[in-house]
Amino acid sequence: MKNSGTRMRSTLGLAGFLLVLMAALGAQAEPPSSKLPGRKPDSKEPWGAFLGKAAHFAIGRAYRVQHPSRVVFLDTVDLYRIVEKGKLGDPERLPELVRLLRPDITDTYALVLFELKPDNEESRGEGREQAGRYLAALNKAVEPDKKLVGGTGFEGSLFLEFENGGALWQLSWRTPEPGVTLYRWSYRRKKPHASWKERAAQKEEELPREEIEQRGELAEQAIRAAYDGGEWPKGFQGQVYLPVDCR
Template identity: 45%
Template sequence: MPWPFFLGHAAHRLIAYLYGVHHPHHRVFYNKETLVGILRKERLGDPARLLSNERNLRPDITDVTARQVFEVKPWNAQGLEEGQQAARTYLSAFNRALASVAPFEGGRDFQGEILVRFAQGQFIWRLEWRTLVPGVSQYRWTRSARRFASEAEAYRAGQWVDLS
């Protein structure tokens, strides 16, 4: 897998995992479940109200308990634009299918960071994400400027190389 795709996939998986950690009692679906599947499993609304092009859409994070949807995108202007469009599409579809049930909205207030060492590599990687616009969590990767023996050492040093 090309390195940029690997980092994007890793970001999606880590952010989704940490969302679940921060919301352990919520019913949450990740990008493996379609809109139809979520509606059916949760017995929400009427999946028949979805348009044909919406049925197989897979939001990155769907929190049924909080009625929030998040799209995870890179931390740049293109990522923000694509994320907002995707979030609008998911929300429109969900809320049309729900009819009179409490509507979904764009997720808010989800941010964090985590340090990672890939496959016992020599550098420490930092993944940061922020939800500055409802429904869009944007992420960025940085890498330690030098080799460190531990994630704690790298964090204390605070020497990160921007990979954009």
């Protein structure tokens, strides 16, 4: 009985150790949580998620602004509704497993599709694979004369100026291959008494982590306000220069 009790305590002790170890490793793997205003204190969303959401929102809206007369679906609309509402064919021909997939930009007038990804080789490969999957699924359901292809020639940029003369952020995007649009964020240092266009001509730098942590959520909110015409987020004392301003 004594040996059995000892073995039981050892087993429990080992299990407890493993649980603690797993929790510690999990905590290291988790992205830092945001403590910016308006977010839940226990949120675990990574800082970079704000920039990804802001990029998808801005680039999708920029495409719509460039093509105001076209029927354009963004990433809130799934394949089933794209085929149905875009009058492309019979949505029931879509396999069940793909009906809820949501491409980033689908233009059912020009019959083109774009998948948005960060500008690096790994993400570019993922974008190519996803765009190919969406196109294959769609083209099995649409009419023969309404087959879609990967879009090309889509590029642009916008700038965020903080504190009317502070740091300048840039979001730029390009489409290096059909259906894959790559975006990147960059940074220009402060330059007192210079216009945003003069500062935009400065050396482009990688966006510092401390800038992302401090202003990531604010940047997303400001971009949404600029496109939707809503109220500027509290604490934002700068300007958003949309693609039309950057030409």
